[in-house]
Amino acid sequence: MNPEELHSLAEERREALDQFQHRVVVCTGTACQAAQSRKIIEALDGIVKERGINGRCTVSAGGCRGLCSAGPMVAVEPTDVLYQGVTPDDAASIIDSLESEPVKALTCDTSAPFFTRQKRVVLEYEGRLNPESIDDYIAAGGFSTFVRILTEMTSGDVIEQIRQSGLGGRGGAGYSTALKWSTVAKALGTTKYVICNGDEGDPGAFMDRSVMEDYPFKVLEGMMIAAFAVGAQEGFVYVRAEYPLAVKRLKQAIRQAEKYSLLGNNICGTSFSLKLDVRLGAGAFVCGEETALIASIEGKRGSPRPRPPYPAESGLWGCPTLINNVETYANVVPILREGAEWFAGIGTERSKGTKVFALSGAIVNTGLIEVPMGISLREIIYDIGGGIPNGRRFKAVQTGGPSGGCIPEQYLDMPVDYQSLAQVGSIMGSGGMIVMDESSCMVDVAKFFMEFCMTESCGKCIPCRVGTAQMYRLLDKISQGRARLQDLEVLEELCDMVKHTSLCGLGQAAPNPVLSTLRYFREEYLAHIVDHVCPAGVCKIAHEEIAL
Amino acid sequence: MRPRAAAPAAPSDDKRWRIVTATMRRHGFSPDALIETLHSAQEAFGYLDEIALRYVAASLMVPLSKVYGVATFYNLFALKPQGEHTCVVCMGTACYIKGSPQILSAIDEEFGIKGGETTPDKKVSLMIARCLGSCGLASAVVFDGDVMGKVEPDAAVERIRRWTT
């Protein structure tokens, strides 16, 4: 395929779509599917046929609209009407109102802050595209950036654009993407790999899942551009097996791209060749760590190894390897399409662009949101999220999953960027954001995350293997009201040691939920230990003799 | 591809072995394909028994202990047969704070099974998921592949009871 062919294909497809006066797009994200959105598609299809308007109206599956708590969502194009809480029984009224006023009772107010306060770069298509159709993606301008780069730019140009954009790795740490790319580009060796880390394992995070499920082509295009920039000929998308839909759609997307010769040998008649494939995880959180992920792709136990050497130098099968997270790759196309300057204009001085968050917990609007870096937690929670339901009080917001921390009310006006979050003892992480109200016990939350880290520790290094188990035991003892003050001292000592001596990020960050809750909610620990009560009423306090 | 003796014959004429062999062939019988192959064996047979592990080890020329190490490292591989029905309770953060532990204890009380266990009559397996990525649906439970959102303990027990009677 050359640029002209791609262009005409896009035109063709756009015309084909324009034939339809009405396009009804039903969200098939996980939440909406759980709410029977497949049945809604069937019902809508049935009505369309019944009314004999299938020449004018098309019903298709689309991606996530973000507002999962109001699902299932149905959108009507081009009038841009959005319906919420739709049931199969609503199909007739939706179809019958296409020519007139929208169905009032089902209309979702898209002028609400949930929609207007977001900034969509990664989720730019807002779920409108059929994720299983490369034609739809191409019609929306997809792959034109890749093809243009391939035929007009050099590897150095691409990396320079990424550098100017200020893009940081969206896997959590915000490490400069351009620096990573240029390291791999400069690394010696003719065989190089690109890997997309889709092993989203944080409990409470589903951003990457949505991106992979809804925009598989966009992720692939980002990887293709990256492969071109670093000089890789082969790549893998490593997806956790718990995401079967993402696996299916990515595999489908790769096959479709191969069919159009966007993947394969001598793409666009250039010397650039690329083969992409999907590899499945098998249920191990630690495989989100890049060296463990590589071991897993090599068919081994997912145990991390000490770095350096970094994968950029010696990664998959010992070759220079670029590993980026799903969301990072999904930012690549917009940056190179709209320009680095445009991207750098979004966000803050040191954290550029947007961040996708999975908003959940004690909050009115749960779902998937994308916001500019630097927005305050308060705006996210109260404006976009609609605040805390059931008249309860906000207590803390957890970011960064088992590697992050709980942020209390006093920091609600803090801007959300890599630096600020780190300052208050949490991390950006991959984007899980769980809001907790006063019914959550912070000791219990810390225990929950420690149990997670303990069972997900690979067991290779002593501090993480044993330390997480010991911290878990102590937290369990505290939560039961059976601990002594000395136990708290030992807990803090363990936190310090595990943080500074563990081999990989899992262990190094495992103490964070404990440290942050100790920092802001120490009185809750003391209540369990000294007064033998759980203020939130969550923990079961044991009344047997203490210390035994 | 490494030089090798002829690939070992499938353990039996059960057609499902063809799926497993096909996966290995697609990867050129490379030892790197161990995880992909275990996935395909588990999909074909529901779990990984000793026969399957030995066959995969011999075919990919991976040491037995390494195969066992990999099969036990990853949560999704089961070395024992699963129940007729499976109930997966999400214990992600959002589900946890919205009451997944209560769902688990209700199921335990009613059917006597904890996470990872199967009822003695082999009807129901209870599993715990780390996070289904359906946090908007908290608490989420998957009953035989169907995700159900905002599940209360009673509703979960009721749904399982339908399988057992």
Place this chain on the structure above:
Amino acid sequence: MTRKTIATVWLDGCSGCHMSFLDIDHRLLDLADMIELVYSPLVDRKDFPESVDITLIEGSVSNQADLDKIRHIRAHTRTLISLGDCAVTGNVPALRNTIGAEPVLQRAYMEPDLLNAQIPTVGVPPLLPVVRAVHTVVRVDVFIPGCPPSADTIFNALSDLLNDRQPSVAGKTRFGA
């Protein structure tokens, strides 16, 4: 010079540490001038004194009586010494921690083909579910590991304490020594 009061106590142990203590031999005479042995399995006194300068504990905390005793002793002792591996780590008595108290009693008293097999309950304190090292129950000031610690180690540690020095056993003894 006022003599320091000393107590020695057996909890769950084999008394080997006390034997090692006695192995100090003639040096006991040197110590005798500086100490007053106020409570010990070696002397005839039923109640633990109101206030003791130094108490040496042999054995682990394995039953309810051990627990009551050690708490009382801690409250009435200035410097508490965990003497020997049982007190310091739980050692051999703690072997049962991987199994639990109940199965051990079952195995010992019920499984053998005995006449009127029964688990004794009268006149013996109930076992704690878990055998504990002394410092996991009360604060301990000095640790002297060893099974048993050598007479020299015990003597040196005691001499240090009697001369108001913090004893250091590093490199002189070890777990299992």
Place this chain on the structure above:
Amino acid sequence: MSRVATLKINGQDVSGREDETILEVARENGIPIPTLCQIEGLSNVGACRMCLVEVAGISKLLPACTTRVAEGMDVRTESERLTHYRRMAVEMLFAEGNHICSVCVSNGHCELQGMAVALGIDHIHLPYLAPRRGVDASHERFTFDANRCILCTRCVRVCDEIEGAHTWDVMGRGVGSVVITDLNERWGDSPTCTSCGKCVQTCPTGALFIKGSAVGEMTKRNTFLTYIAQMRGNLK
């Protein structure tokens, strides 16, 4: 051919090839760094964290066994903080398994016990986990007592890298990790074990021992490792 780097270890000027690790260069210069999982002649995994050192300008502690030296590096192998962490790591091992030195075949010859002495550990202040672990005495010559295993994986590596049998590996994960033979079968039934005993001789504790050894009788001989490595040209 690797270039030579000059660096400082504990203030002392030393030099090493850039493909050498901090540990190798330190030992060449008579500077001791404690290790447990590391053993000369096998690959290094950086798992036990005993050899962590401070390197000026790097906030993270680095394992000396896997970190290569570099020009101008300023390494500290001893500090209060390092000692504290090393002690905790050793305490963690004592608390993780069931190490009853007084009844162990390796009493007096055990690297774990020796490390406790070297670091002045006189009690374990971390909670004991007291796991229930088994003993495999099915092999006619050797016994594996999992209670004493510290998961250093020397047995796994020596069996794979030197003997070439790969009878041993690790199963499970986290604190539930256990070393196994073949498909977690009885060692005595292993069709892959050559009974060479290299695993026993490289085991740092009494987890692997020769049958019939009484308390304190099991001494390990692993000088063959450096010899074999040398013969194979692996030793730099």
